[in-house]
Structure formats: structure tokens, C-alpha cells
Amino acid sequence: MTVSLSVTHRPGQGRPVAFLHGLASRGSVDWPDREWEGVLGERPRMVIDLPAHGDSVALGSATTSVVLDTIASSIGAEEVDLVGYSLGARLAWDLAHHPGVAVRRLVLGGLSAGEPFAFVDLPAARAALAGDRPPRDPLTGMIVQMVSMPGNRPADLLSLIEGLAAEPFVLGRGAPAVPVLLLGGAHDEMAAGIDDLAAMLPDARARRVPGDHLSALHTAEFRRAVQEFLAE
Structure with a gap:
């Protein structure tokens, strides 16, 4: 049986932009309307609550592959630009080459180079x-x-962590082939390796914005970088 996650759709015209939030957060907290309204013009936005987060169901200790399949099913087959932060970026890395998702461009914010x-x-x-x-x-x-x-x-979040750890994030496995923008806060130690990550990919660039791991996501510079990259 296919499990659907909670997805908030903001209607518009053109290619949708799908957003994945970080650990122990939810879509409306990491990607609030007050910050993102109008940033991407009239494009529709798809804000997803990850498993065990927000209004989405928990998947127990499901492995990374199962989590990715569930997110892919919730995004659907329409081509999207994908924006992830922290845990959302970790999952977006693999979603970019998932057979059930068509990703044109990929933004990875606050991504750690390790598991x-x-x-x-x-x-x-x-x-x-x-x-x-x-x-x-x-x-x-x-x-x-x-x-x-x-x-x-x-309890549900710890079970999610257990499942993700059982199938850990491996940088050399299926690196994204689509254009990638890596964003990290200037004072975010978790994202310290984004320049090295960009060098691993065929079409990627890294950019720093003000802030640490918590605050960088909500800066005007972060939104402007996403806006400019997805407009190319």
C-alpha cells in the first residue's frame, strides 16, 4: 500500500518547486509563506512534511530507500525543481536520481558531508x-x-533516525547529475564541506550566506540565491 505524506500545495503557473525541511521541523516552519511568497514568481510550491514530522505519518524504522520511495510518491511524476535543507538536503541528494521523480535543478542547503x-x-x-x-x-x-x-x-523521530542510519548517506552513491546549488551558512559547521561536495559533482556550485545552521535558512540571501539559481 502506498503511503502519502502531508503536502501543502501553493498554486501557480509553471514548473513546481518542491521543498523538503530539516530534522525535527516541518514544512511550514522551514519554508513559511511569509518568507517565500513571491520569491519564485508565479511558480507553484509544494511543501512536504517528511515522515514522522508535522502532519505526515510515521514509517517506523523504515530504511532510507523506503523513505525516498514515499517522498517520491508524494511529489509525483511532474518535473520539479527540488530544494532541501539539512535532512531534507540529505534526502534530496538521492531523490535527484530516483526513478519516480523528475528533477530539473537541485538546491541543497545546510548539507553535511558525512552521515x-x-x-x-x-x-x-x-x-x-x-x-x-x-x-x-x-x-x-x-x-x-x-x-x-x-x-x-x-519516539517516531528516533525510529526514523534508526532507519536512516541503517542505510546511511553515501556521497559516492548516485551523485546528482542535474545542476546543483549548495548553500551553507558562513558560521554553519555542519555545512563546512560544501565546496568539496561541489567539486565532486559534474555541474555544481557552492555559495555562502550569513548565519549558522539554524538562521541561514531564513535569510534574504538564502532566498535570493535560490531565486537566481532556479531562474537560470
Whole structure:
């Protein structure tokens, strides 16, 4: 049975732009109308809540391949430009060559060159959510803090992380062949390797915008970079 995710459609004319948000967020938070209204002219926008996020269903500990199939089914067969941030960028990298999605141009914001989820101590994270002591390692502690933010489903998000870690992000596997723009905040340590990532791809460029991992996404410079790249 095909599972559909929650997708908010903003009508318009021309090729749609699909947006994928980051971990422990949702589409309306990372891609709010007040910031993106009119940025892409009259083009329709498709804002997707990832599995276990926002109004979308949870997929348990489904692997990356299953998550990608679910997102592809929710986007549909129409050609799109794809914009992802953080976890959304990690998934967009693979979606760009998924047989169920036709991607013309790809924007990857806040993308880490490594796979962080493989290093999350899931037993410690689950124990902390159950009231045990906080995790000892900083990464797991940060993940627990993120998934526990108001409005989130912590257990479902940890299961998602478990499934993604079981089939980790590998840069050398199916690198995007479409034109790619890599965006990173000037003070975002997670996106420190975007110049090296751009050098790996046949048609890519990297660009820095103000801010850290949380704030760069919401800057006018980020939106302008996306606007200019997708208008080419």
C-alpha cells in the first residue's frame, strides 16, 4: 500500500518547486509563506512534511530507500525543481536520481558531508526520553533536545533516525547529475564541506550566506540565491 505524506500545495503557473525541511521541523516552519511568497514568481510550491514530522505519518524504522520511495510518491511524476535543507538536503541528494521523480535543478542547503545518524546512541536517547539521565555524548544529547521540542513526536523521530542510519548517506552513491546549488551558512559547521561536495559533482556550485545552521535558512540571501539559481 502506498503511503502519502502531508503536502501543502501553493498554486501557480509553471514548473513546481518542491521543498523538503530539516530534522525535527516541518514544512511550514522551514519554508513559511511569509518568507517565500513571491520569491519564485508565479511558480507553484509544494511543501512536504517528511515522515514522522508535522502532519505526515510515521514509517517506523523504515530504511532510507523506503523513505525516498514515499517522498517520491508524494511529489509525483511532474518535473520539479527540488530544494532541501539539512535532512531534507540529505534526502534530496538521492531523490535527484530516483526513478519516480523528475528533477530539473537541485538546491541543497545546510548539507553535511558525512552521515551523523550512524553515531547517535539510540538506546541512550530512548532512555533519556523515558526519564533516565541525559546522554553522555554531545551529538546524542543534541538529537534528544531536537526531537523533544514542542509539537514533535520524539519516539517516531528516533525510529526514523534508526532507519536512516541503517542505510546511511553515501556521497559516492548516485551523485546528482542535474545542476546543483549548495548553500551553507558562513558560521554553519555542519555545512563546512560544501565546496568539496561541489567539486565532486559534474555541474555544481557552492555559495555562502550569513548565519549558522539554524538562521541561514531564513535569510534574504538564502532566498535570493535560490531565486537566481532556479531562474537560470
